[in-house]
Amino acid sequence: MPPRAQPERLERHVSADFAVIGAGFAGLSAARRLAQLNPGAKIAVLEASRVAEGPAGRNSGFMIDLPHDLSSDNYSGSGQNDLQQIRLNRTGIDFARSAAEEYAMDREIFDPSGKINAAASESGHKHNQDFAEHLEKMDEPSELLDADAMKAVTGSGYFRSGLYTPHTVMLQPAAYIRSMADGLRPVIDLYENSPVVKIRRELNSWKLKTNMGSVAALKVILAVNGHAESFGFFRRRLMHVFTYASMTHAMTGEQVRALGGQSSWAVTPADPMGVTVRRISGSSGNRIVVRSRFSYNPSMEVTDGYLKNVARVHRKKFLDRFPMLSDTGMEYCWGGHLCLSWNNVPAFGEIEEGVYSACCQNGLGTARGTLSGLAAAELCSGVRTETVSTLQSEPEPRRLPPEPIAFLGANALLRWKEWRAGAE
Ligand SMILES: Cc1cc2nc3c(=O)[nH]c(=O)nc-3n(C[C@H](O)[C@H](O)[C@H](O)COP(=O)(O)OP(=O)(O)OC[C@H]3O[C@@H](n4cnc5c(N)ncnc54)[C@H](O)[C@@H]3O)c2cc1C
Structure with a gap:
């Protein structure tokens, strides 16, 4: 901006x-x-x-x-x-x-465009089916998309399926x-x-x-x-958790053509610990934003070293999804403070x-x-x-265990859940 x-x-x-x-x-x-x-x-x-x-x-x-x-x-x-x-x-x-x-x-x-819960694996696809059933019971609309439909939207052949829900605003x-x-x-x-x-x-x-x-x-x-x-x-x-995102440079016309798909879309992972991906287009050009990783940081700070490590993970996750964009670099990588309660x-x-x-x-x-x-x-x-x-x-936020138990426990749990999210 x-x-x-x-x-x-x-x-x-x-x-x-x-x-x-x-x-x-x-x-x-x-x-x-x-x-x-x-x-x-x-x-x-x-x-x-x-x-x-x-x-x-x-x-x-x-x-x-x-x-x-x-x-x-x-x-x-x-x-x-x-x-x-x-x-x-x-x-x-x-x-x-x-x-x-x-x-x-x-x-x-x-943009009241809705969003897609994307699944890359069978277990992610099962999460989507379960979620679709749950939504139906609540009379909430959703639409299951197959791999071809996901490719038509995102340009990527990475996704096994998707669950579109219409009322998210981007x-x-x-x-x-x-x-x-x-x-x-x-x-x-x-x-x-x-x-x-x-x-x-x-x-x-x-x-x-x-x-x-x-x-x-x-x-x-x-x-x-x-x-x-x-x-x-x-x-x-209060649990001081950080999450991280990277955004590509504005893509060239050739890169946009190589990617294909629609000019803007928004994808959350079928497993909540997976990767969020978004394509934006507009006044700052055509870009892709990926968000992944969580860390528990009671000090409310993260180190540059950790951020560099996250940037490498983002790059890999980006290339897994968009191998046709191997020459598109990330312009930014950053982390931000979230607050969760137990x-x-x-x-x-x-x-x-x-x-x-x-x-x-x-x-x-x-x-x-x-x-x-x-x-x-x-x-x-x-x-x-x-x-x-x-x-x-609502009840009060529940008291956390003492440190270092909370720090070790929360980070171990996050790492395990991220590992379990696998390809998602
Ligand atoms: C990479 C990333 C991706 C995310 N993606 C999403 C998403 O897609 N959807 C979603 O819903 N959420 C997302 N979040 C979370 C979302 O950004 C936060 O939950 C949201 O910003 C919280 O809003 P808030 O107004 O409560 O707090 P904040 O946005 O944190 O605002 C609090 C403000 O208080 C100010 N402040 C703090 N201390 C003081 C002080 N002493 N004096 C004066 N000012 C002070 C801070 O500077 C800050 O500007 C994401 C977060 C990150 C980091």
């Missing part, structure tokens, strides 16, 4: 009715819902980095409506719970859709987040490069300190995903008087981050919706 104008940093003391910490899916959705429910209120949004330069702008862009439990074998859980998950995910997606309409986002940014996430921030500018004060380093109660308001300024706010929404723990909340209850629940609700959490999106932050942001805004505006009650009725 093109560079942006210099950001405004918080370099003085300001006061606000509401302060939102974090400008990802959760933070910007919270700010938008606050503005809708409290016209004329002063809303300050503080972002540690630049808008769209964290995971919110640098993910694979699958805004998925169906159950997507990364710890399951084939995404399906129990019927009743899955119906509730679908309802919640779609509430988040509908809110994002209304933002896309209000801020005139085009189809390159917000985002250009950086453009979506930037458009949200720009669209909200008339009704919020957005401060970038302004990490909140301290928060404390002062009389009847909360004082948020940044390195060069501060905000006094009556109510605060914490929308920092796993960094809720950096503020002292949900200690030892029992797959959000860290949601009023956590201190006047402080509301919209954190822990369990890997589906495009839909669930949007949802938890909008619900936190409703809760803190005193609006009781079904979404708020449902999120409030």
Whole structure:
């Protein structure tokens, strides 16, 4: 994306009715819902980095409506719970859709195209069949694609079958987040490069300190995903997991012809621990994005060495699928911080008087981050919706085992599950 104008940093003391910490899916959705429910209120949004330069702008862009439990074998859980998950995910997606309409986002940014669960092996194909049956029982549409149909879509002969489901929205996430921030500018004060380093109660308001300024706010929404723990909340209850992606250079006309298939498509793996692949085409050219690998990093950091290793794995997985693109190099490889809980629940609700959490999106932050942001805004505006009650009725994130047991156990489990996912 093109560079942006210099950001405004918080370099003085300001006061606000509401302060939102974090400008990802959760933070910007919270700010938008606050503005809708409290016209004329002063809303300050503080972002540690630049808008769209964290995971919110640098993910694979699958805004998925169906159950997507990364710890399951084939995404399906129990019927009743899955119906509730679908309802919640779609509430988040509908809110994002209304933002896309209000801020005139085009189809390159917000594309309700659906997605395909691709299977490369017999066991992946079986996962797809099981998932299709599960969806049918819930009256959810899906379409099984054979190997030829998969090749016609992706250009790759790698896939044994696919399961198309129509209601996932594919985002250009950086453009979506930037458009949200720009669209909200008339009704919020957005401060970038302004990490909140301290928060404390002062009389009847909360004082948020940044390195060069501060905000006094009556109510605060914490929308920092796993960094809720950096503020002292949900200690030892949040799992700091990284996932990684690589994106090719823009392909030449010859490479595009060699690949064949459709100009844009989106594929999740039949086994949740497999590889996500996406073809994009538009203003930044024709590219392929692969996402794979998970690592548990309670330090919330990964090393360059690890990233180099991941880049090699991505290259191999790319070539397995697209041998005709052996001369197409990767332009970028990066990792990003996800936040999961052991029992797959959000860290949601009023956590201190006047402080509301919209954190822990369990890997589906495009839909669930949007949802938890909008619900936190409703809760803190005193609006009781079904979404708020449902999120409030979820249990707390379960406490993790002590270190180093959690670190060793989680990474061993991830490696084993990735090995088991095999060709997927
Ligand atoms: C490679 C990759 C691919 C992914 N693919 C998908 C996908 O296809 N679909 C999907 O749904 N999800 C995907 N995800 C996950 C998704 O990106 C996250 O779940 C989502 O961004 C979470 O949204 P959020 O708003 O809760 O948190 P974040 O996007 O993490 O936003 C939190 C913001 O808070 C800011 N912050 C933190 N601390 C402070 C502080 N002290 N002061 C001020 N600001 C602070 C951060 O800078 C950040 O911008 C992917 C992630 C990665 C890394």
